[in-house]
Amino acid sequence: MHAVSPVESSPVETPAGAPVRDLRRVHIHPDNWYxxxxxxxxxxxxxxxxxxxxxxxxxxxxxxxxxxxxxxxxxxxxxxxxxxxxxxxxxxxxxxxxxxxxxxxxxxxxxxxxxxxxxxxxxxxxxxxxxxxxxxxGKRELAESTPLPPLGSVANRAYKTRRFGREVACHYSFMHENLMDMNHQFLHRRQMGQMRARSLSRRRGDDWVEVDYTFSREAGQQPIGEALVFGQSRQGQKKHKDVMTIRTQYPYQTLQIRTSEGTLVMDLWIVYVPLDAEQRTNRTFGLLSVKRPKLGFLLDAAWPLLIWFTERIFKEDRWIVEREQEAHDAQGADWNHEVFPVINELRDLLRNCGAPPARRVVPIEPEPAAQSCVS
Amino acid sequence: MHAVSPVESSPVETPAGAPVRDLRRVHIHPDNWYxxxxxxxxxxxxxxxxxxxxxxxxxxxxxxxxxxxxxxxxxxxxxxxxxxxxxxxxxxxxxxxxxxxxxxxxxxxxxxxxxxxxxxxxxxxxxxxxxxxxxxxGKRELAESTPLPPLGSVANRAYKTRRFGREVACHYSFMHENLMDMNHQFLHRRQMGQMRARSLSRRRGDDWVEVDYTFSREAGQQPIGEALVFGQSRQGQKKHKDVMTIRTQYPYQTLQIRTSEGTLVMDLWIVYVPLDAEQRTNRTFGLLSVKRPKLGFLLDAAWPLLIWFTERIFKEDRWIVEREQEAHDAQGADWNHEVFPVINELRDLLRNCGAPPARRVVPIEPEPAAQSCVS
Amino acid sequence: MHAVSPVESSPVETPAGAPVRDLRRVHIHPDNWYxxxxxxxxxxxxxxxxxxxxxxxxxxxxxxxxxxxxxxxxxxxxxxxxxxxxxxxxxxxxxxxxxxxxxxxxxxxxxxxxxxxxxxxxxxxxxxxxxxxxxxxGKRELAESTPLPPLGSVANRAYKTRRFGREVACHYSFMHENLMDMNHQFLHRRQMGQMRARSLSRRRGDDWVEVDYTFSREAGQQPIGEALVFGQSRQGQKKHKDVMTIRTQYPYQTLQIRTSEGTLVMDLWIVYVPLDAEQRTNRTFGLLSVKRPKLGFLLDAAWPLLIWFTERIFKEDRWIVEREQEAHDAQGADWNHEVFPVINELRDLLRNCGAPPARRVVPIEPEPAAQSCVS
Ligand code: FES
Ligand code: FES
Ligand code: FES
The missing domain is CATH 2.102.10.10 (Rieske [2Fe-2S] iron-sulphur domain)
Structure with missing residues (x-):
């Protein structure tokens, strides 16, 4: 793991001479729990x-x-x-x-x-x-030694968790990039007002990449839904001191918001499971955990609003990533021209951790031996 | 023609070394009346x-x-x-x-x-x-010498005939196999109760194969629709003495039920006509003739019930054969693993009697000479 | 330009030895204003x-x-x-x-x-x-030197113009042929009664072809809508003296009706813009100008009827050209067997003026230099 500056001078992602696999054709690696x-x-x-x-x-x-x-x-x-x-x-x-x-x-x-x-x-x-x-x-013999992923704060009683998800007609990589690039607040301008994200630092390892953001409001009032998601609303404050960390830990993704005192106020765990053989559609499974405030019933009262707010944002994200997939289908290739370094790192990660594209349906193979049925 | 035991030890259908044509890609032979x-x-x-x-x-x-x-x-x-x-x-x-x-x-x-x-x-x-x-x-010059098929008992006044049919989204071979394999009573468990078929004997020739069944009830009551189709209901009897004979006489199929005295109580003639060039859909034309009982009006009174009963069964059959075609489409090949000898014989028959797969639409050829218009 | 007889002895369109491009796969030339x-x-x-x-x-x-x-x-x-x-x-x-x-x-x-x-x-x-x-x-550098087409009589106050159009699921060439071949009055027998077209003469140049027709009524009464389109109705007259001229001036098409005195009573300008990359669909843009009679309000009163009449005819034409495209799709080739010389000339024209079929979507190329934004 090493920290790197959030802005690099050369966002080149194609080393001279080496052909790069089209990320949108990289299949997800089957040797994981989905x-x-x-x-x-x-x-x-x-x-x-x-x-x-x-x-x-x-x-x-x-x-x-x-x-x-x-x-x-x-x-x-x-x-x-x-x-x-x-x-x-x-x-x-x-x-x-x-x-x-x-x-x-x-x-x-x-x-x-x-x-x-x-x-x-x-x-x-x-x-x-x-x-x-x-x-x-994936390979059956690897299942036992592969741990299930930690599921955020879902098991923690101090948090209230919303389970959500939907089918989305795009390659899973568009989903990862969408969530990790917080410069797309413009898409949610009706929900989020004019928020501006600022990336602080990013870190990476062999099978993960993460980035920290802070947010400031450019104009307008803080919508009430946003206040709920971003923890306690602090009226009159122009600049949030909260830090949002988004991490792809292959093949899962998390988004956490911590206050300046280090309290985890929001904890999202999410994964995008390919449905079709071409992997141009995915089903999203998300667990969104929000820390209960001192007076727990306040959160319960605001819960429907939070659902509405997240649904609206999720709907806009789904719309845009489906347009990205359509563009890829029409062009037959990935023409993305990325200028944000962490997204280029994420793209490399998804390429390197993915399965080779040759994987397809294969004839039924009989099981070598009966296994025990205790799951 | 030779009779064979209904149970063979080796249901192998691929002789070593010889590649077998994918039955679901064998086109129906055009040199027949459809x-x-x-x-x-x-x-x-x-x-x-x-x-x-x-x-x-x-x-x-x-x-x-x-x-x-x-x-x-x-x-x-x-x-x-x-x-x-x-x-x-x-x-x-x-x-x-x-x-x-x-x-x-x-x-x-x-x-x-x-x-x-x-x-x-x-x-x-x-x-x-x-x-x-x-x-x-097919070839025009063969039409005159090719007879129209006999159409069961449709012309016999002692029988009442129902004409039925529908488009089904599958290759015609799935239809033949569905009707001939009476071990699929489980599919119709709601309509047929728990009937068990027992194959007695099978026979085959160059362009036909046929099999006889008897039925016994495993549990439950005989539904009234079934009684109508299988001839007179004999209350209290656990074992039907009736014999059902199913025959594929390429490219047609018949199903006949005879009582132990030899009376033909049900006579079905059916054919599956491919619609599209890939022959993945067919239109079914069926003639179902039921012997009128002594008191003919009893059959007329029960007729709507018989229609309902056969519709339900036909609907279940259509559903399952369309799932078979979907599986073939997804796999790109026929993975069937058949253990019932008569079905393997039927599959050979359909392969051998079919047309070579090269047949496709061809440009308009002018007719060599005008023919007479008396049809 | 040279005039030719409307009936030729040999409608052959394939010179021996030369393979002819399938007209339905010829892409429209992009170096025009659409x-x-x-x-x-x-x-x-x-x-x-x-x-x-x-x-x-x-x-x-x-x-x-x-x-x-x-x-x-x-x-x-x-x-x-x-x-x-x-x-x-x-x-x-x-x-x-x-x-x-x-x-x-x-x-x-x-x-x-x-x-x-x-x-x-x-x-x-x-x-x-x-x-x-x-x-x-097309090529940007050609835009300045390529004039916009003249748009019929749309700018002339002596005419009333109807703007119309719709998406049609066929190659643009079917549209040109449909309008130019007035022998298809049989298609519009319900709207047009039994009109018979007679081609008088045709002319052609490098990028255009045109043909003149007169019409005679075979039987029945002149429908009132037809009277409107073909200018003043002249009751009791079996033979129209009006001359209709249809011209394809690549890639546009016009249809003009002139009285024997030379007055232009109807002036249609129309173009068929391919929508998809395969060019199997087009969007039609039409400007139909009708000369206002002495008492202008008569035309206004009859206008809804004229709209209805042209809508019906356009609907029939759309139906038939979509059937032509379907036939081409099913056959995979153009089997047209044309016997009307002007249509064969039109087909040659559309082939010769079209773009080479290799044209496809290409990656984004940055503009060489900023241009001025005054349009
Ligand atoms: S600004 Fe990012 S896709 Fe257009
Ligand atoms: S039991 Fe025959 S298909 Fe499953
Ligand atoms: S008469 Fe012209 S297409 Fe049939």
């Missing part, structure tokens, strides 16, 4: 179909309440298993009734003897934490 | 546009009531002739009025002299039988 | 996004009322500038606020010093005439 659904979306005794980068995955909550994840394609004729029926701790395909346990093994074909059972389907390591169902879509 | 519309869809003095495997075809019913079939593309500027005007026994293109007779010959261009008439369009052999309009899309 | 919007669509202080052959272009009307045209892609991250904010005589991108003047130069990046401003975006020569905003999408 949330694929909120817990409440997978009801007891039901199956729920999701996707990771074009791979269909079925999340099954058994009658005992456990969740497991399988390839969402019957080994027989590849119809989605999420149309099937949960039977105890297994899932039965809706077409001819082939049945799979949590390890993907085929344990029953109603019209065949037990001795002739065919191979099953791929199982994915799966964990349920804080209302999110995480799946490890 | 129904392209119901008679009532082609009104007197009107033209009706249909498609066979991407080829646009116009069906014209003249003022005298005859039906003929032409390429649905004006020789002049290729606009669809079905937008035109029937003029006596001919069709006039809606754009500049070029006029074609039943043989496809251009017999008038309003602004040219008769001596300068251009070539016409392709005509297709066309026959109207039992409310269906059949066209022979 | 209207991209009506003036009223670009409000004061607003930006409006349009397209020319796949190139996104933003039309900006500044606070002083001037209009300028830029590439509709921010130099920073390529989002459309038409989502931005007009600021005096400049446009500010909605995302990070980069600001461009009428020459495309970037004149402000809110978070960078003036000495570090990046390159800007492409500017297009732009002129506003008679309610149309014209842009020159």
């Amino acid at each position: 949330p694929l659904a909120w817990s409440h979306e997978v009801k007891r005794g039901k199956a729920h179909g999701v996707r990771f980068a074009g791979e269909p995955i079925v999340l099954v909550r058994t009658e005992s309440g456990n969740v497991f994840a399988l390839e969402d394609r019957c080994a027989h004729r590849q119809v989605p298993l999420h149309g099937g029926v949960v039977d105890g701790e297994a899932i039965r395909c809706c077409y001819h009734g082939w049945t799979y346990d949590c390890s993907g093994r085929c344990i029953d074909v109603p019209y065949l003897g037990r001795e002739r059972l065919p191979n099953g389907v791929r199982a994915y390591p799966c964990r349920e934490v804080e209302g999110l169902i995480f799946v490890f879509p | 129904p392209l519309a119901w008679s009532h869809e082609v009104k007197r003095g009107k033209a009706h546009g249909v498609r066979f495997a991407g080829e646009p075809i116009v069906l014209v019913r003249t003022e005298s009531g005859n039906v003929f079939a032409l390429e649905d593309r004006c020789a002049h500027r290729q606009v669809p002739l079905h937008g035109g005007v029937v003029d006596g026994e001919a069709i006039r293109c809606c754009y500049h009025g070029w006029t074609y007779d039943c043989s496809g010959r251009c017999i008038d261009v309003p602004y040219l002299g008769r001596e300068r008439l251009p070539n016409g369009v392709r005509a297709y052999p066309c026959r109207e039988v039992e409310g269906l309009i059949f066209v022979f899309p | 209207p991209l919007a009506w003036s009223h669509e670009v409000k004061r202080g607003k930006a409006h996004g349009v397209r020319f052959a796949g190139e996104p272009i933003v039309l900006v009307r500044t606070e002083s009322g001037n209009v300028f045209a830029l590439e509709d892609r921010c130099a920073h991250r390529q989002v459309p500038l038409h989502g931005g904010v007009v600021d005096g005589e400049a446009i500010r991108c909605c995302y990070h606020g980069w600001t461009y003047d009428c020459s495309g130069r970037c004149i402000d990046v809110p978070y960078l010093g003036r000495e570090r401003l990046p390159n800007g975006v492409r500017a297009y020569p732009c002129r506003e005439v008679e309610g149309l905003i014209f842009v020159f999408p």
Whole structure:
């Protein structure tokens, strides 16, 4: 890790001679834990179909309440298993009734003897934490040694957390850049008034980059929603002393606001999960934690306003990143001309940490051996 | 023809070394008669546009009531002739009025002299039988010697026949496999209760394969719709003695139910006509004939129920085969892993009887000589 | 220029040995002035996004009322500038606020010093005439020496002009052929009764072709709308003495009707501007001028009827040319079999005057030098 000046003289990102991969075609690295659904979306005794980068995955909550994840394609004729029926701790395909346990093994074909059972389907390591169902879509043998990410302040009772997210029709890299470049306050001029961000310092490591900002108001009044997000409103003050730190810790992103006394007043954890094989769409899962003030009920009263405020901003961000993806599609290449050094560092990071672009859907491989079903 | 045991030890379908054509890319063989519309869809003095495997075809019913079939593309500027005007026994293109007779010959261009008439369009052999309009899309010289298929019991007054059909977004082969594999009763568990099919024997020839089933009820009551379809309900009996025979006689399919005394109580004739050039959609034409009981009016009274029952089942089948096509599209290949021998035989049959995949739309060829218009 | 007989013996259009470009893939030549919007669509202080052959272009009307045209892609991250904010005589991108003047130069990046401003975006020569905003999408250095086209009788107070147009999903060449081939009256049989066109003579030059027609009524009464369009109705007369001249003066088209005394009673100017990169859609801009009769108010009274009449005809034409494009798409080639000599000449003209097909969207090139913003 090393600190660098927030302004560099040469924002060049293409070293002479070396061809640079088009960032918008870099696939996200599968050897990480990704949330694929909120817990409440997978009801007891039901199956729920999701996707990771074009791979269909079925999340099954058994009658005992456990969740497991399988390839969402019957080994027989590849119809989605999420149309099937949960039977105890297994899932039965809706077409001819082939049945799979949590390890993907085929344990029953109603019209065949037990001795002739065919191979099953791929199982994915799966964990349920804080209302999110995480799946490890990469190399199975790495799942155990790869920790789940820390989820901000969601588990801390001193904070109130909002869960949010939506499908966004763009490559995940646009999302990271959008959040990290606070010079885009102009986009939110109706919500944020005329705020100006100032980057203080940035730091980076092998798989992360972060930047600090302070904000000052150029003109106009502080909207009430902004006051809520940025902690206590301090009337009459032109310059916020709060520091906002935005960090991409591959593949996740966080945004934290601390007061000058060091109190963490806002803590956002967010991740952008590619849906299609081309990775031109993503589903966003966000946990926005706000520190409860001394009088906790004030926050509860203001909560609907905070939701409205963040929804509006999220909607504007979604609109603009989808326009960026459209431009990339029309041009067939990334023409971005970046002048802000931290964004160039972020772009390098996302390129270096991503998967090679050759990754595509592959035929069903039988699992080498049954695994235990305790998740 | 030879009978084989319903259960074989090795369901292998890929002989070592020989690459197998992807069944879902095998085009249907055009040298057969295919129904392209119901008679009532082609009104007197009107033209009706249909498609066979991407080829646009116009069906014209003249003022005298005859039906003929032409390429649905004006020789002049290729606009669809079905937008035109029937003029006596001919069709006039809606754009500049070029006029074609039943043989496809251009017999008038309003602004040219008769001596300068251009070539016409392709005509297709066309026959109207039992409310269906059949066209022979293949080599014209084979039409005469190729018989129309027998249409089940539709012409027999002892049976009442329901005509049905719908567009289904899948390759025709999924339809054949769906109907022939009666192990998919699980799909219809809401309609059929818990029926279990048992295959008795199968037989095959060069261009056909057939299989016999009996059924037994695993649990629950016999739904009333099922009783109607499977002939007289025999209360209290757990095991049906009726035998169901399903046969693909390329390119058609039949399903017949006979009682133990040999009475044919249900007789279904069905065909799946590809619509698009890729043959990923089909239009189904079905004739479902049910033997009238001694008291014929009982069947009439139960008819709406029978319609509802078959609609529901057809809807479930359509849903699942469209999921199969989607899976094939996503994978780009057929990953089916079949364990039921008769389906593997059916798949071989459909591959062997199909057309080579090179077949595509070709430029208009003028007809070598005018044919007679009596259809 | 030379006059030729309206009927030739050989309508061959493919000289032996020479491969002919598919006319429907010939791109329109960009070195001309094209209207991209009506003036009223670009409000004061607003930006409006349009397209020319796949190139996104933003039309900006500044606070002083001037209009300028830029590439509709921010130099920073390529989002459309038409989502931005007009600021005096400049446009500010909605995302990070980069600001461009009428020459495309970037004149402000809110978070960078003036000495570090990046390159800007492409500017297009732009002129506003008679309610149309014209842009020159080709080589900038040719704009000055290329005149705007004469716009029929729109500026003449003796005529009343209707402005009309719509998007049409076809290549512009189908539009030219549709208007020039008056043998397509059969398409408008409901509106025009049974009119028969007769071509008198045709003439051509390097970049134009024109043809004269007279009309006679075959049967039925003259519809009142037709009477309006074709000038004064002359009851009882079977044969119109009026002469219609249709001319393609690349890339524009005109249609004029003159009485036998030489009075110009109708004057249409029209152009078809490709929208997408494949040029399979166009936006039509038309100016239809009708000579005011002695009692001018008669025309005003009949005006709604004239609008209805022309709308209906335009709708039928749009329907048929879209069917032509569909046929071309399905066939993958132009199978037209033309027998009318003037249309073959028109086809040659459109091929010869068109751009080479290699033209596609290209990366942003910075403007060599700032230009003056007086349009
Ligand atoms: S497709 Fe799943 S059991 Fe047959
Ligand atoms: S397109 Fe059919 S007559 Fe011209
Ligand atoms: S994308 Fe236009 S200012 Fe950043």
